[in-house]
Amino acid sequence: MSDIKKAITDYVRSSHSQAELLNELRELLHSLSPIQQPIDLVRWVPIEKVEPNDYNPNAVARKEMSLLYKSIKADGYTQPIVTIYDEEKKKYVIIDGFHRYFVAKTQKDILERNNGRLPIVVLKKDINERMAATVRHNRARGEHSVTGMGNMVFQMLENGMTDSEVCENLGMSAEEILKLKHVTGFSKLFEETEYRQAWETARMIRLRKDFEKESGEKTP
16 A cells, blocks of 8 residues: 555656646546545636636625635635536536635635635536525525525526425425515516416416417416
């Protein structure tokens, strides 16, 4: 085992791109690991390859942001940033950890200490799953802005999720969803449509209303 350690150490130290080589070695070890969890594979990637999402409803006050900076400065990064990889953009989009990203983005000393890189884990999610993952991370430890949360729910419903699916994925009650619909104006899109326990998607409601308009018949 000591020979293997020495060979790996010499190989890494002789590399012109140690960070990338270490990422490859971590990926190899992860592929061999009996524990297949995201945290088992933390990559250090250039901050230019990481970008925020456009739907996170979580907000952190200036005082907490200052404390986060002090924490990272004193203790380093103890949690990776949770991302998905966007094939079109060729970038890692943040699901959770925007504020940890923002500290490195705005604080030169933190970024320099990390050699311009951020620790990330990568999940494989579609857009609705990404938003749900963001909410689960945020709600497990903090508060959301009502408007931001409402906009996210609006978008998830527009993408075809049912109310029940949103409730299940975000850990919300039907009453909370209904309130957020009113906050965002989502419910006004369907002023003549009653809120139902059956929980129809936006697309289903539109199709039904179009059918009623064209046929002159009222669906049950």
